[in-house]
Amino acid sequence: MSEPKLYYAPGACSLAVHIALEEVGERFELSRVDLAAGQQNSAEYLRVNSKARVPALTDGDWVLTEAPAILRYIAARHPSAGLWPWDPREEARCAEWLNWLSSTIHIAFAHVRRASRYATDPRAIEDVAATAKRTCRELWRAVDAKIGVGPWALGERYSVVDPYLVVFWTWGRGPALGFDMAQDFPHWTAHAVRLAARPAVQRAFAREGLPLPV
Numbered sequence: 001m002s003e004p005k006l007y008y009a010p011g012a013c014s015l016a017v018h019i020a021l022e023e024v025g026e027r028f029e030l031s032r033v034d035l036a037a038g039q040q041n042s043a044e045y046l047r048v049n050s051k052a053r054v055p056a057l058t059d060g061d062w063v064l065t066e067a068p069a070i071l072r073y074i075a076a077r078h079p080s081a082g083l084w085p086w087d088p089r090e091e092a093r094c095a096e097w098l099n100w101l102s103s104t105i106h107i108a109f110a111h112v113r114r115a116s117r118y119a120t121d122p123r124a125i126e127d128v129a130a131t132a133k134r135t136c137r138e139l140w141r142a143v144d145a146k147i148g149v150g151p152w153a154l155g156e157r158y159s160v161v162d163p164y165l166v167v168f169w170t171w172g173r174g175p176a177l178g179f180d181m182a183q184d185f186p187h188w189t190a191h192a193v194r195l196a197a198r199p200a201v202q203r204a205f206a207r208e209g210l211p212l213p214v
């Protein structure tokens with residue numbers, strides 16, 4: 001096996017992949033993409049991922065994009081780490097979470113953070129962002145209820161869903177949403193704090209310069 005390279009941006013959804021790589025103990029390289037500087041649109045990066053997004057995982061000439069697919073790949077490559085359940089119902093539950101997070105939760109947040117992609121009139125852009133923020137609050141509440149007492153998203157089993165979830169938890173506390181995570185989403189916050197006790201999570205947060213959930 002050669003050493004994979006993760007293209008990431010600090011605090012972006014690539015953080016989930018970064019944590020998963022740390023969890024399985026695989027040697028990997030990190031390559032930072034400066035999103036604020038628009039590096040995702042550079043010719044050099046577009047040759048890696050023509051979709052102009054992070055994460056991308058490369059292994060020699062082989063490139064994989066889309067966070068859920070990369071998480072599944074890392075877990076499948078290291079079955080002994082147990083990050084992906086192989087029981088049909090548990091596996092389906094895992095896929096259900098990943099799909100919801102990437103197709104609904106992430107996209108709702110994108111309407112707040114990148115509202116100008118969804119409207120052109122300045123007032124419409126403002127409205128898209130404000131409406132999406134309310135939608136995010138409802139979705140954040142739904143995630144909180146679905147996590148329940150955990151301890152993990154799938155119950156007793158820690159899986160790739162858990163590091164993916166913490167990404168959205170950090171976005172909740174960030175400036176675009178500014179939610180009081182501990183007060184408004186206590187189950188999700190307990191989950192994030194539990195996650196923060198894991199050495200793999202601590203290494204990834206430290207490397208990306210992010211404060212751990214408290």
Ligand SMILES: N[C@@H](CCC(=O)N[C@@H](CS)C(=O)NCC(=O)O)C(=O)O
Nearest residue numbers: 012013035052053054055066067102
């Ligand atoms: N569907 C993709 C979405 C990736 C994505 O939107 N990544 C964001 C960071 S969280 C990004 O690269 N944004 C740069 C941009 O929007 O220009 C996935 O799940 O991996």
